[in-house]
Amino acid sequence: MIDRLNTYLRRIPVWLVYVAGALPAPILLYMGATGALGVEPIKALEHELGELALKLLIAGLMITPLRRYAGVNLVRFRRSIGLLAFYYVCCHLLVWLLLDVQILSEIWVDIVKRPYVTIGMLGFVLLIPLAVTSNNWSVRRLGPGWRRLHRAVYLAALLGGLHFIMLRKGFQIEPLIYMAVIVGLLVLRMPARARRAPA
Amino acid sequence: MAHRWTNTLTRRDATPYEGFLNRRQLMAGMAGLGLAGLAGTAARASVQDMELNSWEEITNYCNFYEFGTGKDDPAANAGQLTTKPWSVEIGGLVDRPGTYDFQDILSEMTIEERIYRFRCVEAWSMVIPWNGFELADLLAMAGVQDGAKYVAFETLLRPEEMPGTRYPVIDWPYVEGLRLDEAMHPLTIMATGLYGKPLPNQNGAPLRLVVPWKYGFKSIKSVVRITLTEEEPPTSWNKANAREYGFYSNVNPNVDHPRWSQASERRIGGGLFARKQPTLLFNGYEDEVATLYEGMDLAQNY
Numbered sequence: 159m160i161d162r163l164n165t166y167l168r169r170i171p172v173w174l175v176y177v178a179g180a181l182p183a184p185i186l187l188y189m190g191a192t193g194a195l196g197v198e199p200i201k202a203l204e205h206e207l208g209e210l211a212l213k214l215l216i217a218g219l220m221i222t223p224l225r226r227y228a229g230v231n232l233v234r235f236r237r238s239i240g241l242l243a244f245y246y247v248c249c250h251l252l253v254w255l256l257l258d259v260q261i262l263s264e265i266w267v268d269i270v271k272r273p274y275v276t277i278g279m280l281g282f283v284l285l286i287p288l289a290v291t292s293n294n295w296s297v298r299r300l301g302p303g304w305r306r307l308h309r310a311v312y313l314a315a316l317l318g319g320l321h322f323i324m325l326r327k328g329f330q331i332e333p334l335i336y337m338a339v340i341v342g343l344l345v346l347r348m349p350a351r352a353r354r355a356p357a
Numbered sequence: 358m359a360h361r362w363t364n365t366l367t368r369r370d371a372t373p374y375e376g377f378l379n380r381r382q383l384m385a386g387m388a389g390l391g392l393a394g395l396a397g398t399a400a401r402a403s404v405q406d407m408e409l410n411s412w413e414e415i416t417n418y419c420n421f422y423e424f425g426t427g428k429d430d431p432a433a434n435a436g437q438l439t440t441k442p443w444s445v446e447i448g449g450l451v452d453r454p455g456t457y458d459f460q461d462i463l464s465e466m467t468i469e470e471r472i473y474r475f476r477c478v479e480a481w482s483m484v485i486p487w488n489g490f491e492l493a494d495l496l497a498m499a500g501v502q503d504g505a506k507y508v509a510f511e512t513l514l515r516p517e518e519m520p521g522t523r524y525p526v527i528d529w530p531y532v533e534g535l536r537l538d539e540a541m542h543p544l545t546i547m548a549t550g551l552y553g554k555p556l557p558n559q560n561g562a563p564l565r566l567v568v569p570w571k572y573g574f575k576s577i578k579s580v581v582r583i584t585l586t587e588e589e590p591p592t593s594w595n596k597a598n599a600r601e602y603g604f605y606s607n608v609n610p611n612v613d614h615p616r617w618s619q620a621s622e623r624r625i626g627g628g629l630f631a632r633k634q635p636t637l638l639f640n641g642y643e644d645e646v647a648t649l650y651e652g653m654d655l656a657q658n659y
Contacts, residue, residue, distance in 0.1 A: 190629045197414040199629045272616055328526040328597050330426055
């Protein structure tokens with residue numbers, strides 16, 4: 159069963175993942191402009207894009223456990239999923255800058271003064287070197303350093319989850335579920351790492 | 358005593374909802390009226406500032422966490438709320454405590470229209486044509502005793518009809534409070550309608566508070582209990598996070614929410630490319646209410 163699934167997965171071209179994965183952003187923008195996102199489309203668009211980024215970060219973190227515990231091989235798609243996550247973080251950030259806050263002086267004040275913005279920003283900055291080095295040339299060039307560098311995504315995902323929790327009012331379940339999934343996926347990796355560590 | 362405060366605008370001037378006028382004509386119409394009504398409360402707000410939000414906007418973008426935390430949850434889930442019969446229990450330091458039937462209250466009150474700015478603590482705003490009566494009139498009906506200093510309000514808690522209350526988002530039931538002088542102020546109303554129609558459930562049917570110079574969460578919805586007290590009553594958002602939400606919660610562009618600026622706001626209805634506009638002290642009602650807070654540090658008493 160799993161073997162057959164893996165055979166099907168091998169037939170999916172990676173470019174298709176990029177195209178299908180990138181499409182929701184322009185669709186959401188169109189929906190926002192035409193009223194399909196409700197009477198306050200700016201926040202709706204910002205939140206949708208942010209949640210998509212978080213979902214893709216989680217999807218990226220699931221690839222290793224899926225292979226290890228279920229035998230499902232999605233490693234071919236890991237780079238595209240990671241880059242798409244970065245793409246949605248960028249879209250989310252652009253909507254925040256250009257449509258939401260709008261005022262340059264307020265943007266800087268928000269980044270410095272509002273902890274949830276600071277943390278979101280930190281996550282974004284952390285993802286930049288990962289996106290830049292998501293290509294074969296960098297993997298060859300950096301060697302074992304590439305692997306170490308890309309572990310920064312663990313921290314970025316945690317910051318993203320924290321950013322989501324901090325911006326809600328009251329005690330809300332949804333961001334806590336995201337955070338629990340992120341923490342759970344990171345914990346799943348820990349014993350394996352401990353096993354690999356030299357005695 | 359109704360009609361103690363007069364709108365700068367009336368419904369005949371501008372209702373995009375009824376589609377009589379397009380927005381351009383509407384603005385011209387209001388400009389004319391602005392000149393006519395210049396005598397009374399002239400310097401209140403610009404004409405453009407008072408353009409009404411549509412029925413669609415007002416009834417589909419709501420915070421009413423008893424029906425869910427999403428902005429469209431109340432519109433989707435509040436339909437199941439039973440609002441007939443409805444009664445309000447008025448108690449505490451009053452001469453005539455008791456359970457007042459909503460219809461009996463209505464028969465005693467004079468309903469008038471109040472077009473108010475509405476500013477949410479989340480930095481969005483609307484202009485809403487409420488129908489309602491002054492809270493002072495309702496309090497007079499129950500007879501406020503000398504020792505009363507505050508008014509406490511409570512929202513209905515009926516989990517079988519309010520799916521949001523199955524989660525501990527905040528401590529249910531929702532409670533709010535005002536100082537007695539704030540409650541007696543002629544701007545403070547109990548709203549029963551919108552655009553001349555009965556209040557939709559998602560907007561707090563059948564009876565809700567509207568205090569236009571305070572952040573929206575002070576304007577408690579679907580009220581079932583009003584209690585006159587000597588001590589400052591607990592309020593829901595203050596209990597949930599005292600650092601972020603004070604008892605007063607007056608609209609104030611100079612006192613930021615810890616997580617975001619309150620200096621500006623986005624008027625709902627401007628679409629994807631709406632510009633922000635500056636927030637006014639006391640939401641533009643400074644002339645009417647600033648005296649209530651004379652000598653108070655507004656940054657301390659946020």
